[in-house]
Amino acid sequence: MSAPRVMEGVRDKWDRTPLRVRLTAAVLVLVAGSLILISVSTILALHSYFLGTVDEELENQLLSWSPDTFDPENFEDDEATPGVRPEQYVFSVLYGEGNRFDRPTDRADYPVFDYDDLVAADGEAFTALSADGTTRWRVLGLSGAKVGTNDPDYDPEAHNLQADAYYVLSYKLAHFDKTVAGLVWVDLLIGAGVLAGLAAIGVGLVRASLSPLRQIENTAAMIAAGNYSRRVPEHDPATEVGRVGRAINSMLTKVEGALRAREWSEQRAHDSEERMREFIADASHELRTPLTSVRGYAELVRANPQMPEADRQHYIRQIEEAAKRMGLLVGDLLHLARLGQERPVETEPVDLAPLAHEAVTAHAVMAEDHEFSFTRAPGAATVVAADRARMRQVLDNLLSNALRHTPAGTHVRVELASEDGTVLLTVADDGPGMEQETADRVFERFFRSDAVVHPGSGLGLSIVAAIVKAHGGTVQVASRPGEGTAFTVRLAAEPADAPEDEAPA
Numbered sequence: 183m184s185a186p187r188v189m190e191g192v193r194d195k196w197d198r199t200p201l202r203v204r205l206t207a208a209v210l211v212l213v214a215g216s217l218i219l220i221s222v223s224t225i226l227a228l229h230s231y232f233l234g235t236v237d238e239e240l241e242n243q244l245l246s247w248s249p250d251t252f253d254p255e256n257f258e259d260d261e262a263t264p265g266v267r268p269e270q271y272v273f274s275v276l277y278g279e280g281n282r283f284d285r286p287t288d289r290a291d292y293p294v295f296d297y298d299d300l301v302a303a304d305g306e307a308f309t310a311l312s313a314d315g316t317t318r319w320r321v322l323g324l325s326g327a328k329v330g331t332n333d334p335d336y337d338p339e340a341h342n343l344q345a346d347a348y349y350v351l352s353y354k355l356a357h358f359d360k361t362v363a364g365l366v367w368v369d370l371l372i373g374a375g376v377l378a379g380l381a382a383i384g385v386g387l388v389r390a391s392l393s394p395l396r397q398i399e400n401t402a403a404m405i406a407a408g409n410y411s412r413r414v415p416e417h418d419p420a421t422e423v424g425r426v427g428r429a430i431n432s433m434l435t436k437v438e439g440a441l442r443a444r445e446w447s448e449q450r451a452h453d454s455e456e457r458m459r460e461f462i463a464d465a466s467h468e469l470r471t472p473l474t475s476v477r478g479y480a481e482l483v484r485a486n487p488q489m490p491e492a493d494r495q496h497y498i499r500q501i502e503e504a505a506k507r508m509g510l511l512v513g514d515l516l517h518l519a520r521l522g523q524e525r526p527v528e529t530e531p532v533d534l535a536p537l538a539h540e541a542v543t544a545h546a547v548m549a550e551d552h553e554f555s556f557t558r559a560p561g562a563a564t565v566v567a568a569d570r571a572r573m574r575q576v577l578d579n580l581l582s583n584a585l586r587h588t589p590a591g592t593h594v595r596v597e598l599a600s601e602d603g604t605v606l607l608t609v610a611d612d613g614p615g616m617e618q619e620t621a622d623r624v625f626e627r628f629f630r631s632d633a634v635v636h637p638g639s640g641l642g643l644s645i646v647a648a649i650v651k652a653h654g655g656t657v658q659v660a661s662r663p664g665e666g667t668a669f670t671v672r673l674a675a676e677p678a679d680a681p682e683d684e685a686p687a
Contacts, residue, residue, distance in 0.1 A: 202388045221369035237307040240322040245332040274350040293319035300348040323350035394423040410438040472504040529567040541577035551590035559599040563675040572649045579642040580609040588613030605675045610668035615661045
């Protein structure tokens with residue numbers, strides 16, 4: 183396998199490794215490298231310092247010893263070399279012809295070196311091994327011309343020292359090697375303990391430090407599952423996690439807004455399509471009856487040319503009534519279609535008090551068999567931002583609905599009040615009321631109760647609901663059988679320039 187493929191495989195495995203494992207491994211590698219560097223530096227410094235001390239001691243011994251000590255005739259004596267510990271030191275003399283003399287003479291681990299090694303060292307200390315290779319020695323050899331030069335009585339000729347001979351003092355490094363080996367083991371054990379403890383602590387710290395990332399991961403999973411309102415927990419913005427969380431929350435807010443807008447647009451298109459289908463179906467159903475009447479009467483008149491004039495005029499009037507009904511129905515449908523487009527309404531400050539008074543007065547004149555009244559709560563706000571003509575249409579439709587569904591003698595009242603910044607317009611009657619099931623559907627297009635027979639198209643209350651919605655308000659109905667019916671319109675109030683006085687009809 184080629185090196186690039188090996189590196190690519192290692193990189194792939196590294197990329198698939200969890201972040202917490204990579205962080206812990208990286209920290210452990212850095213700490214291990216630091217421990218190794220410290221240990222090696224310490225050992226090398228100790229080694230250099232110790233060897234420097236040994237070299238300095240060997241040089242001082244050779245330069246300060248009396249030349250009498252190195253007399254070859256005394257080499258075979260059993261006396262210990264003055265100033266030298268026999269178990270740590272070996273003194274040697276090497277001549278150019280290859281002869282070598284060592285003291286003490288009973289050592290089995292003499293350092294192995296020759297005359298050429300001393301010549302190559304040129305007065306510098308070097309390390310030599312014993313014959314069996316198990317013992318290291320620090321060796322320093324000086325020529326006869328240099329040995330003892332620190333002695334003021336030094337005289338090479340008087341002491342029979344040869345200038346080309348090398349006088350060598352060797353120091354056994356066994357104790358130093360044991361010390362270094364012990365230090366290495368101590369470093370290894372301490373390093374292993376530090377790495378093990380750091381790994382245990384590091385895993386916990388990394389896991390705790392990455393917990394915000396797990397929260398982000400969980401939040402992303404919830405959002406992917408459809409919970410668009412979830413957000414990443416807030417953290418200190420001075421930290422990287424805090425800044426990332428804030429950026430993600432900002433992004434999620436925009437994404438949620440876009441998703442909500444798309445869902446709303448899709449739902450609106452779907453609702454619009456459904457309304458269009460209902461509109462077409464309802465319009466077709468409502469127009470079918472008058473169209474059938476018109477066609478039937480027209481065919482009857484055309485098929486009977488000898489029909490008496492009185493009958494002919496009767497059928498023509500029936501055709502005209504059906505045409506008028508279709509005209510009103512088409513007008514209401516067009517009006518609902520325009521309101522359904524949700525175009526902005528042109529508004530102006532409108533005081534509902536005089537408007538309601540006018541509507542009540544007009545209907546009281548047309549329906550003398552009903553009782554009408556108008557009241558305004560003292561101090562109630564009555565000015566709203568609205569289209570005056572549309573508000574009059576709302577009042578007329580509600581009043582006409584009350585007249586159409588209540589018997590003669592019913593009391594119809596219109597009330598104006600205000601509550602929490604809204605204007606309340608109530609049109610109520612004490613008629614027979616209606617069932618809850620009927621009340622829940624009164625604002626549907628073309629809805630007619632089976633219990634009531636009337637000539638209406640079923641669009642009046644739908645128009646009321648559409649107009650109120652276009653003005654940002656709401657309309658509600660409250661009714662019970664035998665307790666009458668009350669329609670309440672809520673619109674946002676505006677300050678009135680000239681408040682009207684209470685005007686009962």
